[in-house]
Amino acid sequence: MSQSRAGASGAPARAAAASALQQVLQHQRSLNVALPEAAQKFKLTAADKGLAQAIAFGVLRDLPTLEWLVAQLVDKPLKPKVRIVHYLLLAGLYQLRSMRTASHAAISATVDGAVLVRQQGLKGLINAVLRSYQRKQDECEAEINTASELSGNHPGWIKKRLQQRYPQSWSQIIAANQQQPPMWLRVNARHHNATSYQALLTEAGIESHSYPGLDHGLRLQQPLDVATLPGFSEGWVSVQDAAAQFAAPLLGAQPAERILDACAAPGGKSAHILEGAACELTALDIEASRLERVKDNLQRLALNATIVEADATANDWWDGELFDRILLDAPCSATGVIRRHPDIKWLRRESDIADLSDLQQTILTNLWSMLKPGGQLLYATCSVLPEENHQQITHFIDANSDAEWDELPPPPAWLAVDPLASKGWQLLPKIDGHDGFYYARLKKQQH
Template identity: 50%
Template sequence: MAKKHDSRAVAARILKEVLGGHSLSEASARLLPQLEDPKDRGLAQELCYGVMRWHPQLEALTRQLLKKPLKPKDLDIQALLFIGLYQLLYLRVADHAAVHESAGAAERLGKRWAVGLVNGVLRAFQRQQEALLAKVDADPAVRYRMPAWLLQRIQQHWPQNWQETVEALNSRPPMSLRVNQQLGSRDDYLQKLAENGIGAQIIEATRSGIVLDQPLDVGSLPGFDDGLVSVQDGGAQLAAELLDPKPGELVLDACAAPGGKSGHLLELAQGLQLTALDVDGRRLLRVQENLERLGFSATLDEGDAAAPSGDWSAQAYDRILLDVPCSSTGVIRRHPDIKFLRREEDIAPLVELQRSILTAIWPLLKPGGRLLYATCSILPEENEQQVAAFLAAEESARECGIDAPWGEACALGRQIRPGDASMDGFYYACLEKRAK
């Protein structure tokens, strides 16, 4: 009997959500459990991430192949077309299986009428593949699999190496770990990995980072449940290192969820009094889970960093981490749905939100204290331009330069180019409040 939940049908349901505006990680977390077999889940995940990585091209191809656009209620069928094309172009699935299984998934989605359509479109693609690819790839945004506005920004920002940057953003990300040095050294953990047959290298730019040769399930990582390691990109690990908390200090992580950097701050300094704040109460639960696994506790507060109120805003902090909401353009390789979901017109409101958070949080920093402004963006207006505008408006603030062997120095702060030393694209600026 045909299964109701096969990988392609579930992938189509997930992608329907993404095409409807939801995040891929959130839709995957909700719908992947429909598949019981880890192998089926693995295939569905591969299909979803692959489709979103190549979306600009797959979308252009279906536009050529469909006589008229599908209705909004049939985004799952649109997704099946992407899934079929993705397999034909990029996966080592036999062509006839890719076509047959993708068309069959329409029936499992309760849309028998679409079986013939998916079959017909995919067969038409096979017949005209070369000519169609040449036609759609004539558009640079399709050829480089990036939205046109973002491609243009990357070209402007890195005229010398924009192609490398685009390639890095289109690549599969490595899986990186952060070793909890309170429980053992990085070398000890590398040794443990080697004993378990897991190949890995240290991430030179970081004090605790390791990059695995191959991604794997966290369940296979020695000591994961006991908090020996966390999964975290190397670039993200530089945040807590740069904030450099000292034992016993009062620290505010003002945009904390899901808590990757909160956990790292607590690993770096014994007895830290950490307040982890986030506007999203559900995401704050993830902070709780992550800290529990590491055996740490912090004060968790749901609140708006742009409008401080309540207990967390009634004290002054030695250090503040401001990992603000941003365009996430530096982490597209990890979240390829950003290419589709993020629009150019989102940038100005994000810049305004960052400005209001930075302005509202600054008074909570003690004189002589340090604030690290962080984004996973590669756009200067969210980064050095944001910091420049703040410094121009706030007399008590001064930048302390980041002297580091990683990334590129900007007029203010430092930018990691995506893929640089296997890291995601992060931006950091370190600010200090003048002592009165």
Template identity: 45%
Template sequence: MNAPLPRAKNLRADTAWVIYQILENGKSSRECLSTVQQRHLPKDSAWLQEMSMGAMRQLPQLQLWLRALLDKPLKGNKKILEHLIMLGFYQLAFSRVSAHAAVAETVHAASVLGGDGLKGLVNAVLRNFQRQDMHLQRSDDPIIQSGMPKWLYKTIHTCYPSFAGTILAQANEIAPLWLRVNRQKVSMDTFTSALTSADIRFTLSEEHPDAVIVQTRTDVVSLPGYNEGWFAVQDGAAQLAAAYLLPREGERILDCCAAPGGKTGHILETAPAISQCIALDSDKKRLIRVEENMQRLGHTASIIQGDASAPDTWWDGQHFDRILLDAPCSATGVIRRHPDIRWLRKKSDIDALVILQNQILTALWPTLKEGGTLLYATCSLLPAENSEQMQHFLSTHADAQLVPIIAGETPDNPGRQILPGEQQMDGFYYCRLLKSFRNQSVER
């Protein structure tokens, strides 16, 4: 359904437009948030993101209230007003916005969205919400309380019966801001001293020698050293990729599905004397981000647009010493960071993703030299994309050997699954494989 961007800049109208684009048109927040945020000052831009993503976290409850208070659904070009009303509910029930502003400004936004004739309806619904103290009337259905679609709620309980409660709770937390210090530009001591001088609170992580976790809510570009390339924004789980890949001097490395380039940068910082690092991605627009990040951080990478499942279209025939495959996945491990994922992803998507991951793995394997390493990574929680994917690959490729990352790994239980919130990290999966030499016997 089409809903053009509101002609006039209005904070609540723009926020309702983002919610509408995600839920009705399947657009990601990455696609539509930036479109409206550039119309607003940084403070208002942050509010827009907080409200729209908050609505994603509480959507089942918001929809329940909407069905209770709206006599009949709105249709056609008026459908967006339902999303505006739900934004009003979110402000009244879950935010610090004053009740007066939540109602008055939301009603005014109806006009901006072309709903002059329905301002009275929007006002009446929001006033009824207040009069009936609906914000206190929360569903006791655990699925609605979780803020998850039913299929994902059940899948998490099936896959992680002992940890489901923690995983679901983490999905509705605000993700911490992790930075990776670029040691090619600045020392950890210099950077942390600059943060302290700027009155920015932070903590460090024992498992992440290059990481700083920022505790003060702040705009990233205003942090010390941003323009100088002192740091990159990268979650702790993603920062483990370079450590698990173990790049070495003189090696040729492929970072596959590389955009926006966080792991590429870390590889080059970890092993600046490697022969070549190729950053491959199929998305031309996202590769622009890779180039921008490399320039800001002061790194040089070979940036190539190409389909990872079709190396014949971009590979020059020279084998890679190491391959990092950050595979396309359901992204179910980063839902707290991108709450819209829970509504964009469908149960039917998983089988297609598993097939695609296997196609990419199978296509890339011949480009890896004998004795080379492939690190498989996803930001998924689902075993079908992770351990089961690796079990299948190991069982169908006699020259693939598991190289454990953590104790207890076996071909029947390969890789490290990180759950959301573990050491403050996002959900992630890693598995490291070695390509055997032809005359090397492989035990199964």
């Protein structure tokens, strides 16, 4: 088969998905990096980019089950030099199990993908394996349903920690992690309120939902291209999960105050703070490439901040003037946003948690010295693990005599909140709702 024939068949999307999966699972690269690179390599159209993303995300969500299927259907593991074919098989099986693509089209395009990844000699193997699954589907799925080790498609260490910490709700957390997340909007208060912008969405034929206590947030009934949102390019609205939208109001920045947003990229929380108060904001992050996204977001929204590329564990970037308030969105395991980044399940290791906890404590201690007496620090993570959250803050307060809990208000009733994380908010990922997130607010005592 010619390259052009393979390209016309939908094969590039399958080849790109397989290539990205190989980068994630063999080379421990982020899907956010691997997928755009694969899309460029295989010259994907906009439609094919969406398809490749759907396949790659789906495979990573269901990886243990799909790996088990390959083991049942392939006589012996593929040699390293043809390992890309293994990822094509994962992509093909995911399509047959979970996508609405017609079976014959999914198989044909996946087989054709072998040409694009230079494994034309194994087209017959791919075809045979996928058709074997079709014949044995009922038998295979019955075995999957009774295999406890495949239940939930999460690594054992994550499942165990969730079971220990959330004995009543761990299964709901895992179920939420396995869903495609809804799309949430944050309305720019400088242009509209949620009610007036919702009316614009309705006029455009876009269905949305509002929630008590989420003053600027709307959940779309169906995700869509941001270009179709009224006034997106004019800065009327941004995409931001509901959980993250509580950072700005809980921080409570006031006009003319000096604010630090530490670990600020990609800049959604910085923008939300500035939309609500004309304060003097410094956005700090260690990664130059991620700070470009901060700049882009602020530019689209016509907002201004001082952007600093530096390490939050150091103070060589600081001018010595104390901040009124600090938002620390700390580096974390990201176990609360697995549904948005399913590669987290396979990139993160249990041993990472202690290292992350140490890093969080180091940053927290360093930034605390930059806070005015009487000032407030809002600590946030997108984790659901107590070592990074409630235990972290308890330890910090015990170790610092000038730090005290500044207890948060009761959360809105519709949030999925862990009641054991008293004084702070431990939000748990919720199907058709918000991500997992943690907030704690500290006040610096005046001596």
